[in-house]
Amino acid sequence: MVAAQAGDQDSYRQLLEALLPALRRIVQRRWRYGDEAEDIVQDVLMSVHVSRNTYDPGRPFGPWLMVLIKRRIADMARRSRLRPSTETIDAEFLETFSGQDTKLEQDHSDDRSNLDAALDKLPQGMREAVRLTKLEGLSMEEAARQTGRSEGSLKIAVHRALKLMRDYLERDKSA
Amino acid sequence: MESNDIVTKLVRDLKPTRRLADPGSRLWIWLGVSLLYAGAVIAYMGPRSDLNFKLAEPIFLFEIAAPLLTGILAAYGALSSGVPGRPFWERIAPLPAAVAWIATIGGSCWLSFTRVGSGALTIHLDPICFPAIVLAGLVPAILLIVMVRRGVPLYPTMTMALTMLAAAAFGAAILRLFHTQDASIMILVWQIGTVALLMLLGAAAGRRTISWQSA
Numbered sequence: 141m142v143a144a145q146a147g148d149q150d151s152y153r154q155l156l157e158a159l160l161p162a163l164r165r166i167v168q169r170r171w172r173y174g175d176e177a178e179d180i181v182q183d184v185l186m187s188v189h190v191s192r193n194t195y196d197p198g199r200p201f202g203p204w205l206m207v208l209i210k211r212r213i214a215d216m217a218r219r220s221r222l223r224p225s226t227e228t229i230d231a232e233f234l235e236t237f238s239g240q241d242t243k244l245e246q247d248h249s250d251d252r253s254n255l256d257a258a259l260d261k262l263p264q265g266m267r268e269a270v271r272l273t274k275l276e277g278l279s280m281e282e283a284a285r286q287t288g289r290s291e292g293s294l295k296i297a298v299h300r301a302l303k304l305m306r307d308y309l310e311r312d313k314s315a
Numbered sequence: 316m317e318s319n320d321i322v323t324k325l326v327r328d329l330k331p332t333r334r335l336a337d338p339g340s341r342l343w344i345w346l347g348v349s350l351l352y353a354g355a356v357i358a359y360m361g362p363r364s365d366l367n368f369k370l371a372e373p374i375f376l377f378e379i380a381a382p383l384l385t386g387i388l389a390a391y392g393a394l395s396s397g398v399p400g401r402p403f404w405e406r407i408a409p410l411p412a413a414v415a416w417i418a419t420i421g422g423s424c425w426l427s428f429t430r431v432g433s434g435a436l437t438i439h440l441d442p443i444c445f446p447a448i449v450l451a452g453l454v455p456a457i458l459l460i461v462m463v464r465r466g467v468p469l470y471p472t473m474t475m476a477l478t479m480l481a482a483a484a485f486g487a488a489i490l491r492l493f494h495t496q497d498a499s500i501m502i503l504v505w506q507i508g509t510v511a512l513l514m515l516l517g518a519a520a521g522r523r524t525i526s527w528q529s530a
Binding site for chain 2: 145146147149152153156157160164185186189190192193194203204205207208211289290
């Protein structure tokens, strides 16, 4: 890690490659609530990268790393608590919500307000994922950098968010 | 993206980084700047007229030392909370000083009550307290927020609560040097109340102020 702080890419690669299997083992042992273990591993890798300036060579590396792992697991647990427990992953991505060609101006306005309402109902993490990738048009990579989340976790968040929004909209329509 | 791809990308993006100084060294910087600012605030507001006389009273000195120590230890806790692997006690270090501060003021309230009766516990409006503590703690707060954001957002709520406790307790200590309000109940309600409120506001803003996005 000391060499990595100095910008030595070879040492950094060796460190991360050596860490990866250990990280997977530790996270899989500690995270038993879903299939996000690999997302957490990726979050930890990103955290190691952005936190590398805080490593003090005078102190042991293990406890430094363990704190990052524990905090990223806690972050994922908090994000998971925000998700509705009944949701399931749908293999199909929802591409569009409505056809645009045959609509009146009023219909467009209604669609917009319904979409805004559905977006507001989403948990914060999902809302942010949709806002960045669908409304602001960022790539997954850019959005991941901005949120500090892994691309995999963002993709899942967007996918789940779109499904939830579709459910909200269908519920509103049938009400 | 696979984890191995992330490793490749992180290695490719690696640049030399300046190691963050230890919390103790950063605390000295914060304290030095904050004391200089406190001197400027006291000069601007004008020191209280009986300051020389009050500085000879041990209880007055203790009532200043306790919030000052609370502020310094809270700042140390805030700086330490952004460094992975630092011991837990560093984050709760301000607790004994804060308890001593509240106990001293509370004890003075009780003494006043036993001597004077319920009249000693009358609470008046003291509208200067809140803005004065905010003014005296403004630069220490801004500086400490900038410093803690250089660390890792491990415990954002606690870090921001400690940051605001540090700045507000520091401000409350400095306030005693230019504001002639010595009634214990007033100090308890308005000064300690303001510090507690600012600390709660800091905790509430923790996740918005310090996050992995800002790291």
